[in-house]
Structure formats: C-alpha cells, structure tokens
Amino acid sequence: MDDKKILFSAIQPSGILTIGNYLGALRNFKKLQDDYNGIFSLADLHTLTVKQDPQVLRKNTYELAALYLACGIDPEKSILFAQSHVPAHTELAWVLNTIAYPGELSRMTQFKDKSKKHEDNINMGLMDYPVLMAADILLYQTELVPIGADQKQHLELARDLAIRFNNRFGETFKVPEGYIGKTGARVMSLAEPERKMSKSDANLNAFISMDDDTDTIIRKFKRAVTDSDNKIICAPDKPGITNLLTIYSLFASVSIEDAEKEFEGKGYGDFKLKVGEAVASVIDPIRQEKNKLLADKSYLDDVLSQGADRAARLAYRTLGKVYKKVGLVPRKRG
Ligand code: TYM
Numbered sequence: 001m002d003d004k005k006i007l008f009s010a011i012q013p014s015g016i017l018t019i020g021n022y023l024g025a026l027r028n029f030k031k032l033q034d035d036y037n038g039i040f041s042l043a044d045l046h047t048l049t050v051k052q053d054p055q056v057l058r059k060n061t062y063e064l065a066a067l068y069l070a071c072g073i074d075p076e077k078s079i080l081f082a083q084s085h086v087p088a089h090t091e092l093a094w095v096l097n098t099i100a101y102p103g104e105l106s107r108m109t110q111f112k113d114k115s116k117k118h119e120d121n122i123n124m125g126l127m128d129y130p131v132l133m134a135a136d137i138l139l140y141q142t143e144l145v146p147i148g149a150d151q152k153q154h155l156e157l158a159r160d161l162a163i164r165f166n167n168r169f170g171e172t173f174k175v176p177e178g179y180i181g182k183t184g185a186r187v188m189s190l191a192e193p194e195r196k197m198s199k200s201d202a203n204l205n206a207f208i209s210m211d212d213d214t215d216t217i218i219r220k221f222k223r224a225v226t227d228s229d230n231k232i233i234c235a236p237d238k239p240g241i242t243n244l245l246t247i248y249s250l251f252a253s254v255s256i257e258d259a260e261k262e263f264e265g266k267g268y269g270d271f272k273l274k275v276g277e278a279v280a281s282v283i284d285p286i287r288q289e290k291n292k293l294l295a296d297k298s299y300l301d302d303v304l305s306q307g308a309d310r311a312a313r314l315a316y317r318t319l320g321k322v323y324k325k326v327g328l329v330p331r332k333r334g
Helices: 019-032 054-068 088-097 102-106 111-119 123-136 149-169 215-225 239-252 256-262 268-294 297-326
Strands: 006-011 037-042 079-082 145-148 178-180
Touching: 006 019, 006 123, 019 037, 019 054, 019 145, 019 239, 037 054, 037 297, 054 079, 054 102, 054 268, 054 297, 079 297, 088 123, 088 145, 088 297, 102 111, 102 123, 102 149, 102 239, 111 149, 149 178, 149 297, 215 268, 239 256, 239 268, 268 297
Parallel strands: 006 037, 006 145, 037 079, 145 178
Antiparallel strands: none
C-alpha cells in the first residue's frame, strides 16, 4: 500500500447482482481504484441477516468474487477479500455496538423495509447490520466509500459512530466521506419505476441481472414500463423514461442531453431496443469473463486468501488502537 487515500466498499453475495449494483457501485470501484488504495469486500456476514440457503450462499460468494474481477478489480492493485475471513470486522462491531443506540438503528429505512419484507425473521442482526457496516469502513481508516444512494443513511451512521468514538476516547478513526454518483446511484425497477431496482424482486422482468444474456436483456427492456406520451426526455413525471435514459447514458457513455437529442422524434420501440443493445454490449463480455473465472475456484480462493492477509494487517492495526483506547489489556505474546 502506498500513501494514496483509502477507499473501501462492499457488496453482499446475496444473489446475482443487477445493473443497479453495477452502475451504483462496481463501475465506480473500477474507475476509482487507480487513484486510491482500494479495499473491496464480499459482505458475507451481512447476508446472514436474512435467511440464506448455505449452499446457495457459498455459490453466490464465488460468483461475486468472480464478478468483482470480471468488472476490472485488479487484485494486484486493490485488496479483494471476504468479510468473514477477517474476524476484526465482528470484533470492532462489538465495540461500536457499545456506543450505538437502539433508537438510531431502529429508525434506519432499510431496517424498517426489511422488517416488513421478512416479518418472520426480524432478528438482532438485521437491526445491527449498519454497525457491522460501520466497522467494515472504520477498520481501514477509510476516506472514501463509493455506494449507491440506498446506503447513504448507513454511511451517515458510520460517520456518527466515528465522531462519537473519537470524542469519547480521543482521535482514533478517520471520518469517511461517501461517493455517490450523480447519475446511476439509484437505478429503478423496469416494472415499477417508482421503486429501486433490486436483485431480490420477485418479478424477474423488473431487473436486469448481470447474468442475463443479450436476448433476455433486450426482451426485458422491450417490456419496461414507460409513460403515456411518446416523448423521450428526462422529467419528474416520466420516471420510466428517465430511468431508461439514465441507464442508456451510462452504458453508452453519452450525456443525458445527447441521449435525449439522439432519440428526439423516435418511438419507444426503437429507443428501448437501443437501450437493450447498449447494456448488453457491456454486460456480455463481463458475464463471459466471470464464467471463465468461476471455472477456476482455486484461483479465486488464492485471491481471497491473499486479500484477507493484506486486509487483516491493516484491520488489526486499527483494532489494536481501539482496544487500547477503551482500556482492554493487551495479551502478552511469546
Ligand atoms: P448491496 O449488496 O445491497 O448493494 C451493493 C451496492 O450496490 C448499490 N445498489 C444500487 N445502486 C444503484 N441502483 C440500485 N438500484 C442499487 N441497488 C444496490 C448499493 O448502494 C451498494 O453500494 N450494506 C451494503 C454492503 C456493505 C457495504 C459495507 C457497503 C457492507 N459493508 C461497507 C459499503 C461499505 C449492501 O447491502 O449493499
């Protein structure tokens, strides 16, 4: 690690990712990894807060590791590791729990949403989830956290906990800043454009998965909900078209204004086809590369193992400081 600033982010291996995860997170990770010391994690412990099939979780974890690499995360430049391989995450989460309040955690939007969605499994982990996320971030003296808009409230909590700890025990943590893209930070559902695109949506036509092939992508965009008149412009009363234009602009690397000009006077059919083609041209090579990488589990194990070693060295430096500050007696070694 050189003296560049630290960037940290994580993704849950809780299913095949969508183009929402790609535009809101992965794409920016790749863009930022040259200018920062990037640390990227597979937030496997976070996924346990909703019921997982253990076999599927293992599969999804390898899928995500391969996807990170296929999207351009370079394990020579950046650290890529599984959260559960570095126990310092749960250790710091415990200490942060002692300065986090149930009131602030129960107010979190995602906790409230997930409690509604998983009524039969409202567990302590679900409520404590943002504290573990704060530990993830603060362990590395992170300065920048690239995330989609839905994680902003959790990042605010990480900042609050860092400030609270520093005030009580003296300067210990860097207070991280969020990096939320101006466009693409909140990709919406193709079926209900007032709702966020989500990998756990029961309606498979509502999202484009990073595993969808070209035909599926084009078919899903054809079915995407649009608005009543035929104008292809971004406007608050046109959430469907605004979402499609945003997706197009990011995948085709053109500005929204240029995209609006390109489709002036065109029909929805043409437009949707072009959006589908633009998305498929980016997703297709990524999917193929991911599948190639998935065939070599031992390579993925090696990458994660080396990543965990490098992450642990940094993490335990911070955890050691924290334990000392709060008054825990260090264990005598040797
Ligand atoms: P997760 O796994 O739900 O999502 C991973 C990333 O994708 C972003 N994202 C979106 N961006 C744009 N449009 C969407 N429709 C969309 N859906 C998801 C998310 O904002 C996120 O950046 N708690 C985190 C994982 C995590 C983490 C961390 C992130 C654990 N520890 C520390 C940053 C730092 C989560 O569940 O993301």
